[in-house]
Amino acid sequence: MAATPNSRETPATASPQERAAREFLAQGRFRKARDEFKLLCKIDRPKFLPLLVEANIGLAREMAGKGMVEEARQVLSYLKTIVSAEQLLGLELELGAGSATPGQTPDRPSAVPEVLRTLAKPALAAAERRHLADWAVLAFEPVPNPAPEAAAPAEELAAIVSALRAVSERQFDQALELLRPVGQASVFSHWKLFVKGMVAFHRGESERAARFFEGLPAGSAPAKASRSCLLLLGSQPVSRDSPLPSEAAIEWACRMAGERGLGGPLLRAEQAWRKDNPVQMYQNLRGGIPRFPGEGPDLIGVLSEFAVNCVFTLPPKEQDNYMFWMEDMIDGQSCKNPVELLLFLRARVLGSAADMPDEVAVENWEEFLRTREKLHGRNPALDSMACGWLGMLFSKPPERDAMLIFPFNPPRSNMRNAPEARRLLEKAVKLDEANLPASLCLCQVYKELGRHADRNRLLDRMTARFPAEKQVLMLAGQACLERKAYKRGLDYLGQALALDRLDPAIPDNLVKALLLQAREFFQKKRPDDARMAISQTDSYEVPTPGNMTRSRWCLRIQQGMTETIWGDPARGRALLEEARRESPSEAAFLYYAGLADMAIRPGSARGSAYFDEFVRVRKSGASAAEAVALTRIWVQGKEWLGERMSQQPWDLLDNYLRAAAKHPFAREDGSRLVEFCIAENDFAHAGMELVAKRLQQDPGDPLFRLYRLKSHEGVELRREEVRIELEEILAEAARRKEEQTARMARQQLDALRIPPPAPAEPFDDLPPEDEFDDEPLPDFGGVIPMLAQLLGGKQGKSLKVLEDLVNLFATTPERELKRMRNDRPPGMSLADFDILVEMARVKRESSNTGFPPGNFPPQPRSPGTIPPADSGQEELL
Amino acid sequence: MNPYLVLDLPAGADDRAIRQAYLKAVKESPPEADPKRFQEASQAYEKIKDQESRHRHILFNHDCPANSPLDALARYAGRRRLDPLPFDAMKEFLRSAGKSGGK
Numbered sequence: 001m002a003a004t005p006n007s008r009e010t011p012a013t014a015s016p017q018e019r020a021a022r023e024f025l026a027q028g029r030f031r032k033a034r035d036e037f038k039l040l041c042k043i044d045r046p047k048f049l050p051l052l053v054e055a056n057i058g059l060a061r062e063m064a065g066k067g068m069v070e071e072a073r074q075v076l077s078y079l080k081t082i083v084s085a086e087q088l089l090g091l092e093l094e095l096g097a098g099s100a101t102p103g104q105t106p107d108r109p110s111a112v113p114e115v116l117r118t119l120a121k122p123a124l125a126a127a128e129r130r131h132l133a134d135w136a137v138l139a140f141e142p143v144p145n146p147a148p149e150a151a152a153p154a155e156e157l158a159a160i161v162s163a164l165r166a167v168s169e170r171q172f173d174q175a176l177e178l179l180r181p182v183g184q185a186s187v188f189s190h191w192k193l194f195v196k197g198m199v200a201f202h203r204g205e206s207e208r209a210a211r212f213f214e215g216l217p218a219g220s221a222p223a224k225a226s227r228s229c230l231l232l233l234g235s236q237p238v239s240r241d242s243p244l245p246s247e248a249a250i251e252w253a254c255r256m257a258g259e260r261g262l263g264g265p266l267l268r269a270e271q272a273w274r275k276d277n278p279v280q281m282y283q284n285l286r287g288g289i290p291r292f293p294g295e296g297p298d299l300i301g302v303l304s305e306f307a308v309n310c311v312f313t314l315p316p317k318e319q320d321n322y323m324f325w326m327e328d329m330i331d332g333q334s335c336k337n338p339v340e341l342l343l344f345l346r347a348r349v350l351g352s353a354a355d356m357p358d359e360v361a362v363e364n365w366e367e368f369l370r371t372r373e374k375l376h377g378r379n380p381a382l383d384s385m386a387c388g389w390l391g392m393l394f395s396k397p398p399e400r401d402a403m404l405i406f407p408f409n410p411p412r413s414n415m416r417n418a419p420e421a422r423r424l425l426e427k428a429v430k431l432d433e434a435n436l437p438a439s440l441c442l443c444q445v446y447k448e449l450g451r452h453a454d455r456n457r458l459l460d461r462m463t464a465r466f467p468a469e470k471q472v473l474m475l476a477g478q479a480c481l482e483r484k485a486y487k488r489g490l491d492y493l494g495q496a497l498a499l500d501r502l503d504p505a506i507p508d509n510l511v512k513a514l515l516l517q518a519r520e521f522f523q524k525k526r527p528d529d530a531r532m533a534i535s536q537t538d539s540y541e542v543p544t545p546g547n548m549t550r551s552r553w554c555l556r557i558q559q560g561m562t563e564t565i566w567g568d569p570a571r572g573r574a575l576l577e578e579a580r581r582e583s584p585s586e587a588a589f590l591y592y593a594g595l596a597d598m599a600i601r602p603g604s605a606r607g608s609a610y611f612d613e614f615v616r617v618r619k620s621g622a623s624a625a626e627a628v629a630l631t632r633i634w635v636q637g638k639e640w641l642g643e644r645m646s647q648q649p650w651d652l653l654d655n656y657l658r659a660a661a662k663h664p665f666a667r668e669d670g671s672r673l674v675e676f677c678i679a680e681n682d683f684a685h686a687g688m689e690l691v692a693k694r695l696q697q698d699p700g701d702p703l704f705r706l707y708r709l710k711s712h713e714g715v716e717l718r719r720e721e722v723r724i725e726l727e728e729i730l731a732e733a734a735r736r737k738e739e740q741t742a743r744m745a746r747q748q749l750d751a752l753r754i755p756p757p758a759p760a761e762p763f764d765d766l767p768p769e770d771e772f773d774d775e776p777l778p779d780f781g782g783v784i785p786m787l788a789q790l791l792g793g794k795q796g797k798s799l800k801v802l803e804d805l806v807n808l809f810a811t812t813p814e815r816e817l818k819r820m821r822n823d824r825p826p827g828m829s830l831a832d833f834d835i836l837v838e839m840a841r842v843k844r845e846s847s848n849t850g851f852p853p854g855n856f857p858p859q860p861r862s863p864g865t866i867p868p869a870d871s872g873q874e875e876l877l
Numbered sequence: 878m879n880p881y882l883v884l885d886l887p888a889g890a891d892d893r894a895i896r897q898a899y900l901k902a903v904k905e906s907p908p909e910a911d912p913k914r915f916q917e918a919s920q921a922y923e924k925i926k927d928q929e930s931r932h933r934h935i936l937f938n939h940d941c942p943a944n945s946p947l948d949a950l951a952r953y954a955g956r957r958r959l960d961p962l963p964f965d966a967m968k969e970f971l972r973s974a975g976k977s978g979g980k
Contacts, residue, residue: 168964225974234951269946297881306949
């Protein structure tokens with residue numbers, strides 16, 4: 001019989017029935033195709049018989065593939081009545097071999113010569129020839145004396161089998177050489193392609209291998225085999241939507257990767273993963289693979305690392321579920337092996353340490369270290385790093401609890417758990433004195449706990465242990481200044497400077513130290529030594545007038561104040577006059593001098609006459625350009641004075657900013673000032689006035705419109721309003737070619753597109769509300785009666801007034817609130833005022849507008865306390 | 878991905894062995910020829926180049942090496958030069974594939 005026409009080519013004149021039949025055949029719907037072609041054969045047998053045969057052969061193969069061998073043989077029996085034996089040889093062999101178990105020789109090994117003779121004839125269709133070729137290769141039987149007409153295919157077959165053997169023996173060059181007899185037109189050409197693909201695969205030539213494998217004819221044996229290789233190559237990314245490979249393909253892929261028995265567990269794990277069930281995914285791996293989980297650099301280790309660490313990539317709800325399951329396994333002592341316990345403990349602490357109770361975190365972490373020691377032996381340096389990390393975590397400020405709305409709680413510490421931090425960090429340092437980050441953090445903890453003697457002793461040890469660490473020397477130097485050991489402090493700071501001449505903080509501290517030393521010399525009636533110390537500060541002078549510590553005019557003010565207050569007032573005045581001449585403006589000089597006076601004069605709460613003069617200067621004309629310098633001086637003043645900073649400097653600067661806002665100003669100056677006001681929330685109102693003024697000058701200014709939007713934080717704005725405004729800002733910024741403004745607007749818009757977190761669902765184990773009806777309200781120290789008094793009998797309009805007050809307080813800076821507290825409405829008690837302030841704070845912190853205060857909406861939880869590889873741990877934590 | 882795997886090292890390798898493995902990896906995959914592998918090797922080296930880094934990796938590694946279990950298999954294979962199956966196993970593999978359904 002002649003070779004069948006390509007069944008996928010439908011003639012243009014084909015009838016609808018013929019088209020449908022051909023379509024079924026092309027789609028591999030052999031049964032339907034057969035039924036249609038059977039009917040079509042009655043119309044034109046010569047034309048449709050080959051297609052009927054093809055459909056039946058496909059159907060028989062399909063049945064055989066599903067294990068329906070008897071049914072397939074029935075089809076074969078029918079086919080034998082309508083086609084020659086040659087055409088059916090491949091199918092017959094397949095069905096005969098279908099009952100053989102893998103690895104055994106086919107039922108009819110002697111059929112190979114027959115197959116080769118058949119292949120030598122060109123009568124068969126290409127697909128059938130390929131099937132026969134596949135069968136012959138997979139027989140792996142030598143043909144020592146082929147018939148003359150089968151000599152060529154026999155030689156090609158032998159070449160393929162030899163090449164495959166050579167690949168197994170890593171003889172890759174030889175394998176390629178052995179393929180020479182197989183030409184492009186050979187019926188074994190697809191096997192040649194396969195061997196080339198295997199060579200490239202094992203040589204690590206991934207792209208080349210993938211190209212060979214992807215070029216194999218669909219449905220052929222090597223194409224099916226290549227699925228395992230393609231899985232390992234990852235040439236087609238495995239996504240949730242990509243079809244799942246068969247268990248057999250996965251199993252062989254794993255065997256090529258050196259592991260047996262993983263096909264089933266891995267398939268089931270993948271299925272569970274795609275259904276967003278990480279727990280089931282883990283359980284499938286755990287239950288199906290005896291050595292799982294593992295820690296080694298092998299496939300089991302990689303699967304284990306994935307199966308546990310995927311918890312850090314999950315969305316919050318799935319993450320919580322997975323974490324809870326791990327916790328249950330730990331608490332129920334149900335871990336499969338110590339490695340699993342280790343992995344779970346670590347994941348639990350890394351993922352939840354920020355939220356879990358301190359004692360639980362400590363217990364889990366210490367259990368992790370003990371388990372690790374049992375598995376891998378003692379490792380003091382590692383234990384030190386571990387204890388140090390947890391200690392540093394506890395030394396961070398605590399999370400604010402928005403539920404605590406009543407004002408009767410004790411002041412919050414700067415650290416989450418300073419005593420426990422101390423214990424852990426002391427342990428860390430004891431285990432490994434070379435643990436610098438832990439030592440540095442312990443210094444901070446000692447300071448927080450007021451353990452100055454411990455801190456100083458530790459610093460002394462650290463300076464001996466880390467003589468070349470700038471940070472240690474700086475800390476030691478500063479500690480010396482605090483306890484008035486100025487000479488030693490200068491010594492340490494000098495050593496730090498020798499290590500790093502570019503760090504500006506070091507000469508800043510040296511200037512401070514020298515001036516303090518000068519003061520001490522003056523107090524000890526050693527004016528010459530004092531002036532020597534003062535003059536030494538000149539060596540750290542910098543030429544930039546904008547440097548608020550060591551520019552000439554700033555230095556002169558500090559020197560002049562020291563001399564005025566502690567030494568000779570006349571000399572001091574001369575220095576101050578020089579400073580006034582050198583200063584960028586009168587206002588800057590006066591403000592700086594006032595702050596310096598507060599800092600240097602003991603116990604002073606006022607900035608003396610300088611501030612009074614500053615007010616006069618301000619009244620004669622305030623400018624935004626000068627205000628920029630004043631803001632920098634303010635920052636310097638905060639550094640000097642810290643907690644001692646009184647209301648007065650704030651008042652002066654605030655009034656100056658508001659005065660400057662009344663006049664037109666340059667955009668850049670305005671922007672700097674507003675950025676300052678945003679950063680220093682105390683000046684928020686002044687910032688808003690500057691924004692309003694600028695928008696009077698240029699209503700479309702996109703940057704200032706962004707500032708205006710930001711100033712609405714804490715006040716409820718609908719997301720839609722915000723979105724519309726941001727889009728207009730973005731368009732305007734693009735029009736004005738303001739790239740940075742456009743970028744900021746785009747970021748805020750993107751943040752808006754992330755849906756806000758769903759409202760918290762009630763816990764399932766909470767009883768229904770009516771069960772609480774009979775329970776008395778908890779006693780919050782008398783606040784409830786106060787609230788009741790505040791609101792009792794004040795329904796309706798008065799309640800609205802109170803709501804308005806809370807809304808106002810939510811956007812009012814702290815310092816303003818302090819002022820208002822003193823000037824509160826008549827009849828409102830301090831307690832009433834404080835309640836409203838607390839309620840405003842809660843409202844501000846739980847505000848859920850599209851413009852969350854400074855931050856994007858929460859992202860899936862990640863262990864944010866993990867230090868990167870090259871950082872000092874304490875900087876991160 | 879496990880840095881020991883990337884650099885083809887046993888779990889307890891010391892500084893010297895790690896450095897040698899890194900240099901070998903970089904020589905085999907220089908940045909201009911194979912930037913991806915070069916970057917992987919460099920990142921792996923940074924994670925375990927000295928004792929402190931190794932400790933940090935043991936304690937704090939939270940990288941997820943893959944996007945799914947099958948992806949983990951592919952990425953593992955991508956890091957290794959896999960040895961061919963022995964001939965008997967290869968025959969079994971090919972016969973098993975030949976009998977399977979689909980394309």
